Amino acid sequence: MNQKVLQTLxxxxxxxxxxxxxxxxxxxLMCANLKPMTEEADILxxxxxTQDALTRIYKRGNVSFFGVSDLSPSLARLKMRGTLGTGELLDIAxxxxxVKNAVSYGVRMEEDLEADSLDELFESLVPLDDLLHxxxxxxxxxxxxxxDASSTLKHIRRAMKQTNQKIHTQLTxxxxxxxxxxxxxxxxxxxxxxxYCIPVKQEYRSSFQGMIHDQSxxxxxxxxxxxxxxxxxxxxxELEGKEQSEIEHILSILSEQASYGVDDLAHNQKTLVLLDFIFAKAKYAKDIDASKPIFREDGIINIKQGCHPLLDRKKVVPINVSLGKDxxxxxxxxxxxxxxxxxxxxxxxxSLMGQAGLHIPAFQGSSLGIFREIFADIGDEQSIEQNLSTFSSHMTNIVSIVQQAHRDSLVLLDELCGGTDPIEGAALAISILSDLHGRGIKTMATTHYSELKMFALSTDDIENASCEFDVETLSPTYRLMIGIPGKSNAFAISRKLGLDEHIIKGAADQIDESVKDFETILADLEKSKQTIEKEQEEILEYRKEIETLRRNLKSRQDNIKEKRDKMLRDAREEAHNIISEAKEIADSTIREYNKLKKQNKNPDANKKMEHMRSDLRGRMTKLEGQMAYKSKKKNKKRHEANDFHVGDEVxxxxxxxxxxxxxxPNAKGDLYVQMGMMRSLVNIKDLEITKTAKDVKRENQRNESRNRGRTAINKSASIRPEINVMGMTVDEAIAQLDKYIDDACLANLAQITVVHGKGTGALRKGLHNYFKQLKxxxxISGYRDGEYGEGxxxxxxVIL
Known part of the structure; x- marks a missing residue:
């Protein structure tokens, strides 16, 4: 990719x-050296x-690579069996x-069903815990x-301390x-x-026997x-000399141990730097709300709601652009x-960002082509005061583009052939575009020339587009409308600004009728498109309103049906009760008649009364069957008593x-069922099991796990591994830390860094007392002061 286009765009x-x-x-440095690629495999x-790193950030939060420095000089010395200094060994640590933090971050979670492109990088890291320890x-x-580095060093320093104490005692x-x-x-x-010396006055020199080391x-x-x-x-x-020799011995032993893992250290550094670079791309994509583009083999560009990444996202107007299909x-x-x-x-x-492996600020599903070269001639000067030198400069660039461009190129031309005679400029522009079009080179050009509008209308495979302009407010809307050429709006703008009508009419009279007709057609097309878009928006609103009404109507129908069923159920239950009561009365009456007949010793009468009682019972049972409520929902299966368990939904x-x-259930098959506020005794014949207690418990556990996962993802999307409480009082800092530590735990962070500064030490002391209580x-599992390089x-x- 040519360097000039990278600066131009x-x-x-x-x-x-x-x-x-x-x-x-x-x-x-890797970010600074990033360039667009041209090989499809490398780009994908x-x-x-970038996508996998972004997914991990949303799920688990950011990963820190703080403290990773360039170990190349130290590793070169280790290969030569050299001894490293304390600073170099601390860099390795x-x-x-x-590495340890990255390995922990890269461990795959249970909910991660599929591997991603970063698994291999994380898994290739070699911890070397023994060397670190x-x-x-x-x-x-x-x-x-x-x-404690060695027993010899400990003995030497103990002797030095004792000697120092003796010296101080005597001198004191x-x-x-x-x-x-x-x-x-x-x-x-x-x-x-x-x-160690004492300051003696000159005149008392002879009073003290000893060596003179200095004078005022x-x-x-x-x-x-x-x-x-x-x-x-x-x-x-002498002890200080021994101490230095022992320190050099300790450093040589540590260096020798590090030399055994020099290849692993080099690999770890390279992998961590690569991961830092990849996660930098992902963090940038997250901040600009970018998405992964699709790369098509046919080179078709289809950008949906794309935004220029350097413009204010709150103000920029997204555009839809397609090129290469129709x-x-x-x-x-x-x-x-x-x-x-x-x-x-x-x-x-x-296009450059996509080919560099960066996500683009556009809707999901936007597609880009893979271009071997992208050429652009875009000048900063866009006024009518362009002179010949400007035209010559642009033409030099255009000549180079025309000579180097090929089918796998994308050409972008701004104000093609502007700054010269309009007639010659338009003719030259048409000829240049015809040459590029004939060679099948994808091209996007801007112009003021009306001739180029006609050229696009009359030539296949070339399309007009325009940037919408609101004449009423004299301001652009920045919306790109493909399919309609733009009009200059010079007369409309001049009229709006107060130019006399007779001057505008005089200018209009000088324009050819065909040009007037063309501009009128353009105005009608633009007006028609705006009207259609407005009507489409209204239709969309009507659809939303109809859908809302449909849902409300369905809800009302469901309510009416429910009320109707309840009324029928109540009526049938009441009828059932009446029949039951009538049945009991009839049975009681017949039994009384039966007793009377037995007393009269009349067998024929007794048989007749029994026949009447049976007949009456049969008719009442039939009537009961017609009036009693029958549930529409029938048992699909007859359950046994041992099928039911406490907690089953029925x-x-x-x-x-x-x-x-x-x-x-008891021996008769009766059991108690809780139905909202009501608890009733029901027989198992009247029940259907809809969900067992085990299913309910398993579903509740899944819901709780899912909710915890959502909470952790929301926290981890924004939590940082450090918090700054400098300048706060102890109470203010603890109030901030209390919430922060909860969020960090939810985000599965292994440790956090609390920045409180040194100052008088009061804030540090108060926070350490607070951490003791948390432990x-x-x-928390522990805490420690920052080490060299950490602050x-x-x-x-704080270890979580």
Whole structure:
């Protein structure tokens, strides 16, 4: 891809923004060197990586690569069996800590069903935990080695401490002696040339036996090392030499251990930098609400609601652009400042971004072509004051484009052949576009020439487009309308601004009738399109309103049906009760008659009465069958008593109500069912099992898990791994931290960094007391001060 088009379309500004999203210096360098690719496999792989990183960010939050520095010089020395300094070993430790965090972040979760393009990168990282532990155990900071680095070092430092105490004891006794008060300049112990000395007045020099190491500028004070501590000072110097030798020995052992993993360290650094670069692309895509484009083999461009990424997203008007399907050349016309150049740059810049592996600020499903070259001639000067030198400069560029362009190129031309005689310029522009069109080169051009509008209308595979302009407000709408050429609106704008009508009429009289007719047709077309679009919007609103009315009507019908069923159920139940009562009365009456007949010893009468009773019962049972409520819902299956369990969801067919089993069935098959506020005894013959207790419990667990997952995703989409509480009081900081730690736990962060600054140390102390309470409550597993490169005592790292 030629370098000139990257600057013309401001791709370099996109790269500068992208660089700010990388954490490491090497990652920033990769961002700075990003260029559009031309091989389809490379482009698709880069787009997949960006998409997969973006998905991980939405699910788990950002991953930090803080502390990853360039280990190349140190690794080169390790290969030569050289010894590294404390700073270099700490750099290795920070890289290994980033490896550890990245490995933890890259672990696949249970809900991740499919592998992604980043799995291999995360899985290839080599932790080297033993080396990390040894470096952190031995080295406290770049200037300090731990006493526990070796037993020898610990012994040497203990001896140094004891010697120091002896020296200080003797010197303190010497300077605090009452007899020496007048002989000393100050009652203090000081250091000169690495030796402990006391400041003696010049005139009392002979009163103190020892070595003179220095004197004051005036010569009145001599710094003397008393003979009583010379031996101790010599011993201390000897111990310091042993200490330095032991430190060098410790560093050589650590360097030797690191040399065994030099290849793994080099691989880890390369992988972390690549991941930092990939996640920088994903974070940028998230911030501009970008989506992954589709790359078509036929090179068709179809941008849906695309926005220029360098413009304010709150103000920019999205455009829809298609090129390559129904036409291979698009000629955009319209007034100045109407958005023609922005539309041109948007198409070119989104193509460059897509081929560089970046997502584009457009709707999902937008497609781009893969171009070997993109050429652009876009000038900043867009006024009628263009001169010959400007025309010559543009023409030089156009000549180069025409010579180098081929079928796999995209050509963007702004104000083609402007700045010269309109007749010659239009003719030349038509000839250039004809040449590009004949060679099958996808081209998008802007112009003011009416001749190019006619050229597009009369030539197959070429389409007109225009940027809409509101004459009433004298302002562009920046909407790109494909299929309709734009009109200059010069007369309408002039009339709106107050130019006399006779002047406008005089100008109109000088225009050829065919041009007038053409402009009138354009105006009618534009007006018709606006009318159609307005009607379509109204139709859409009507559809929404009809859908709302339809839903309301259906809801009312359901309510009416429900009320009707309830009324019928109530009426049938009442009839059932009446029949039951009548039945009991009839049975009672017949039994009385039967007793009377038995008393009269009349067998014929008794038989007749029994026949009458049976007949009466049969007729009443038939009537009951006609009047009693019959549930429309019939049992699909006859259940046994052992089919029912407490908690099962059931349907009571006689009442048409759903409920939950409260007790197990008794010997008669009766059990209690809870139906809302009502608890009734129902026989199992009147029940259907709709859902078992196990199914209910499993569904509740799934809902709880899903809700927890949604909460964690929402938190992790925005939570940062650090919080700044500098300048706050302890109470204010704790109030902020309380909510932040909950969010961090939901986002599955392994640790967080609390930035509180050093200051007086009061805020740090108060927060540490707070963290102690959290540790007792088991809300956190531990905390520690920041280490070298993390912020030292100005930060506290909390392990969640």
């Amino acid at each position: 401001e791709f370099d500004k996109i790269i500068n923004i992208l660089t700010g999203y990388a954490t490491t210096e090497l990652g920033k 792989n880069a787009q997949d990586q 920070r890289v290994l800590e980033s 040894e470096i952190r155990r031995c080295i406290i900071s770049e200037e300090e080695i731990s006493d 006794t010497l300077v605090s002696s009452a007899s020496n008060q007048d002989k000393l300049q100050d009652a203090i112990v000081t250091m000169r040339n690495g030796r 500028a005036s010569g009145n004070t001599l710094f003397i090392e008393p003979m009583s501590v010379v031996t101790l000072n010599n011993e201390l110097k 036409f291979s050349m698009l000629i955009v016309t319209g007034p100045n400042t109407g958005g023609k150049t922005v539309s041109l740059k948007t198409v070119g810049l989104l 349907y009571v067919t006689s009442l048409s109500l759903a409920g939950t089993v409260s007790t197990l 007792k409550q088991k809300r 030292d005592l100005g930060v506290t790292v």
